[in-house]
Amino acid sequence: MMRQSVLAVAFGLSALFAASGAMAQTRPQAGLNSVMEIDEKPGYVPSDDESQLDPAFRRQPVYFRTTEAPGTIVIHTNERFLYLVQGDNRALRYGIGVGREGFQWSGLQKVSRKAEWPDWTPPPEMIQRQPYLPRFMAGGPGNPMGAAALYLGQTVYRIHGTNMPNTIGMAVSSGCFRLVNADVADLFQRVPVGTKVIIRQAPEL
Amino acid sequence: MNIVKIALAAAGLACVVGTVQADTLADVKARGTLKCGVSQGLAGFSAPDDKGQWQGFDVDLCRAVAAAIFDDASKVTYVPLNADARFPALAKGEIDVLSRNSTWTLQREAELKLLFAAVSYYDGQGFMLPAAKNIESSLELGGSKVCTQSGTTSALNVKDYFRQNNMQLELVELPNIDELVKAYDSGTCNVLTTDVSQLYALRLKLSKPADHIVLPDVISKEPLGPVVRQGDDAWLNIVKWSYYALLNAEELGISTATLDQALKSEKPNVKRFVGTEGTYGEQLGLTKDWAVRIVRSVGNYGEVFERNIGANSKLGIPRGINQLWSAGGIQYAPPIR
Numbered sequence: 001m002m003r004q005s006v007l008a009v010a011f012g013l014s015a016l017f018a019a020s021g022a023m024a025q026t027r028p029q030a031g032l033n034s035v036m037e038i039d040e041k042p043g044y045v046p047s048d049d050e051s052q053l054d055p056a057f058r059r060q061p062v063y064f065r066t067t068e069a070p071g072t073i074v075i076h077t078n079e080r081f082l083y084l085v086q087g088d089n090r091a092l093r094y095g096i097g098v099g100r101e102g103f104q105w106s107g108l109q110k111v112s113r114k115a116e117w118p119d120w121t122p123p124p125e126m127i128q129r130q131p132y133l134p135r136f137m138a139g140g141p142g143n144p145m146g147a148a149a150l151y152l153g154q155t156v157y158r159i160h161g162t163n164m165p166n167t168i169g170m171a172v173s174s175g176c177f178r179l180v181n182a183d184v185a186d187l188f189q190r191v192p193v194g195t196k197v198i199i200r201q202a203p204e205l
Numbered sequence: 206m207n208i209v210k211i212a213l214a215a216a217g218l219a220c221v222v223g224t225v226q227a228d229t230l231a232d233v234k235a236r237g238t239l240k241c242g243v244s245q246g247l248a249g250f251s252a253p254d255d256k257g258q259w260q261g262f263d264v265d266l267c268r269a270v271a272a273a274i275f276d277d278a279s280k281v282t283y284v285p286l287n288a289d290a291r292f293p294a295l296a297k298g299e300i301d302v303l304s305r306n307s308t309w310t311l312q313r314e315a316e317l318k319l320l321f322a323a324v325s326y327y328d329g330q331g332f333m334l335p336a337a338k339n340i341e342s343s344l345e346l347g348g349s350k351v352c353t354q355s356g357t358t359s360a361l362n363v364k365d366y367f368r369q370n371n372m373q374l375e376l377v378e379l380p381n382i383d384e385l386v387k388a389y390d391s392g393t394c395n396v397l398t399t400d401v402s403q404l405y406a407l408r409l410k411l412s413k414p415a416d417h418i419v420l421p422d423v424i425s426k427e428p429l430g431p432v433v434r435q436g437d438d439a440w441l442n443i444v445k446w447s448y449y450a451l452l453n454a455e456e457l458g459i460s461t462a463t464l465d466q467a468l469k470s471e472k473p474n475v476k477r478f479v480g481t482e483g484t485y486g487e488q489l490g491l492t493k494d495w496a497v498r499i500v501r502s503v504g505n506y507g508e509v510f511e512r513n514i515g516a517n518s519k520l521g522i523p524r525g526i527n528q529l530w531s532a533g534g535i536q537y538a539p540p541i542r
Contacts, residue, residue, distance in 0.1 A: 055415050056516035056523070061341040063421040063525040064533040076532060083533070090342070090421055091533070200532075203458035205470045 042120070042134055043142040044163050051165045051180050057095025059183050064091035073159075073195055075177055077106075078202035080169045082159070082177060084190060094187065096159075097167040097178040105157075111195040113151040114188060118160070120145050147181035148188040152197055159197075160184060229301050229433075229440035230490055233274060238282045241267035242300040245285045248406060249514040249522075250306050259283045262513040263304040265503045266325060266431050270302060270447045273495045278502035292317050295434055302444050303432040306402075318435045322445040325430045327526045327535065329423035330362050331401040333408060336418045338395070343422035347372030352394035354378070354385050358425070359399050366424045386410045400427055402514070405522045421525060443489055450496040452538035453478060454505035456529055461504045464497065477541050485541055496541070506536065 057080070068074060070087035077098045083091040099105070117139030127133055137143050146161015159177045161184035162168070168180060179187065233239050243251035243263055251261040259267075259281075268278035284300050295303045296317060307313070308328075309321040332343050332351075340346065343366075353359045355378035367374035377394045379385040389397040390411050397404065401419060408414045431448065433441050454460065457475055459467045468479050476482035480493035487493065503509055510527065514520045528534025 054517075055521065060418060061421050062523060062533075063423075063528075065526075065530075065535060066533060074533075079532070088342075092341075203456070205458055205463055205467050205472065205475055 040122075040130075040133070040144040041164060042137050042144055045141045046163055046165050051182065053095055053165065053168055053180060057168050059092060059094050059186060061086070061090055062093045063089055064093070065089050066091070068196070068198065071191065071195060073111075073191065073197045075197065075199045077171075077177075077199065082179065082187075084187065092190075094179050094183045095168045097162065097170045097172050099173055099176065100171045106199045106201040109152040109155065109157075109197045109199070111150045111191060111193050111197060112153050114148065114191075114193055115139075115151075116148050116185075116188065117143065118145045118149045119143070141181075146178070147185045149184075150188065150191065150195075150197075159187070227437050229437050230274070230443060233301055237275075238280045239267060239271045239274065239302070240282045240284055240300045241270075242284050242286045242291055242294055242303040242305055243267070244305045245287055247306060249518060249520040250402075251283075251304070260513070262326065262509060263306060263431075265509045265513065266304045266448060267302065269451060269499045269503050269509075270444055272498045272502035273443065273447050273450070273491055276492075276494075276498045292319065292432075295319060295432060298434070301433075301440070306429050307432055309428045309430055313432070319432050320435055320441055321428075322431045322433060322441055323448045324428040325448055326402070326428075327423075328400050328402050328427035328429055329526075330359055330398060330425040330427070331404055331423050332420045333389075333397045333404045333417055334395060334420070336416055340420070343420050343424065344370055344372075346396060348375075349396045350375040350377060350394040351396040351398055352377045352379060352385055352388045353398045354382065355380055357399070362425045363398050382407070400425075401525075402520075402522060405514075405520045408521075409519065423526065439490055443491065446489055446541075447495075447499060449538035450478075450499045450541070451503070451506040451509060452529065452536055453541055454496065454500045455507045456531060456538070459500055459505060460508055461500060464500050468497070474540070474542070483542075 064083050064085065066074065066085055068085050070085050072085045074083045074085060074091070075096070076083070080096055080098060082094045082096045085091050119139050120137040120143050121135070122133045127135065139145065142163055144163055146163060149158045149160040151158045157176050159179065161181040162178040165180045167178065243259060246252040247261070249261055251259060251263040254260050264283070267281045267283070271281045272278040284294065286294050286305060291303055291305055291307065292313065294300050296319070309324060313319055314321065332346065334340060351363060351374060353363060353376065360376065360378055364374065364376065377388060379388050385397065386407055388394055397407065399407070401423060404419045408417055408419070411417060431444055433444055457478055459475065459478060467475050468481065470476060470479070473482065477485060479497050480486055480495070484493065486495035489495065504512070510524060511517060514522045516523050524534060526534050527536055530537040
């Protein structure tokens with residue numbers, strides 16, 4: 001129920017933005033940036049030290065047995081890992097931050113679009129909660145969307161970078177998956193539009 | 206002919222009963238404590254902490270069995286054993302179960318008359334190298350200078366592996382562990398090879414552990430697990446299913462944090478696990494809540510792994526091949542039903 005209503009709200013918002021025609025061409029599907037984090041710090045630029053993750057969350061090749069084809073992205077939200085399947089029982093693993101409890105979802109998607117240093121347009125409900133947030137923020141190092149975004153199908157969700165590396169390993173965002181900028185830039189180069197993305201959750205009791 | 210066979214069988218049985226008790230569960234209950242054979246101290250797997258309490262991945266298996274029987278994971282008597290003493294101690298009945306990083310082989314079952322209950326940890330030979338090399342596969346190691354301990358199967362395995370894959374190998378063999386670590390840390394060689402669990406332990410001894418990675422590839426089989434004597438199938442079942450309870454719990458999403466929620470679950474496979482449906486514990490000679498007792502005492506497999514040897518523990522071993530079969534590994538438990 002919770003998940004459905006969140007999705008419904010999200011879809012509603014994106015439809016609203018699409019209908020308003022507020023999106024400039026340089027700001028594609030800006031409304032889709034809507035479902036975002038609660039305590040973002042726009043403008044904050046993380047230091048190199050901060051961007052250095054704990055060893056477990058750093059990008060690394062790992063053993064990963066799967067029937068999914070090489071090139072597929074598999075996200076295990078409860079582990080806080082994103083796997084890029086490489087075949088021969090291996091995957092490249094990236095540490096991620098995921099949606100808070102209640103904002104977590106699962107399913108199959110495809111990368112529908114890719115963008116480097118995407119712009120950010122917080123949705124009205126977020127502006128209401130955090131009135132000090134900018135109405136629009138151009139892409140760049142202080143942007144909460146980070147170095148790149150991979151858009152997931154027609155949903156409002158995406159795999160993106162972050163200007164807050166300390167949130168990797170946490171459940172903080174509103175359903176997006178965030179990587180440190182170096183990792184999302186790496187992933188951006190490796191996966192084309194059309195890449196299959198599988199999102200898995202912990203089993204329900 | 207039949208009479209001869211029966212007589213022989215009876216004689217054989219008498220021998221077994223004569224030397225070893227065949228109802229281990231009854232013995233353990235009468236004694237009030239489980240006698241568990243462990244190592245003499247292997248960090249993360251079985252070692253006493255600074256208060257003298259045994260801790261570790263293998264120790265938690267002992268605790269799980271004790272919890273299933275007594276609803277008290279502390280009712281374990283730990284018997285530290287060296288590599289030579291471990292199997293005779295089990296065969297002679299000095300311990301009820303051996304939970305001590307032992308590799309499952311044919312000889313140990315057939316010749317030593319033992320049974321491995323399960324594979325609790327898939328180990329195998331792997332490679333450690335500086336992360337800065339940006340190598341992601343052991344097939345990219347051609348031309349490497351590889352350090353290993355002399356006189357071990359590791360040295361033989363690595364020669365075979367490089368030859369099979371048409372890679373140039375410069376092997377540097379060191380007489381002991383300390384020299385091995387020193388040679389690698391000083392850059393005498395650019396790759397170190399031994400069993401993966403040991404690679405992580407050795408990494409702790411390097412001047413900059415975080416600068417080194419262990420490749421995900423494994424080139425030999427070292428399946429480790431708990432062992433019991435032959436001749437008491439009911440006891441084998443208890444050890445085996447105590448272990449499978451840990452795995453099934455993780456797969457079902459049952460952990461120390463979600464156990465109370467699981468007890469109220471309406472999902473049939475969760476109900477069978479926690480004993481709100483069926484008589485599975487009774488069938489093992491235990492109680493309805495046997496699996497609940499296990500999870501409450503030690504957690505599920507993932508919790509046991511992470512606490513003792515996992516990525517955020519001192520050793521920092523990733524789940525890798527020991528992840529659940531449904532999440533990228535090969536740990537697989539038969540269902541409770």
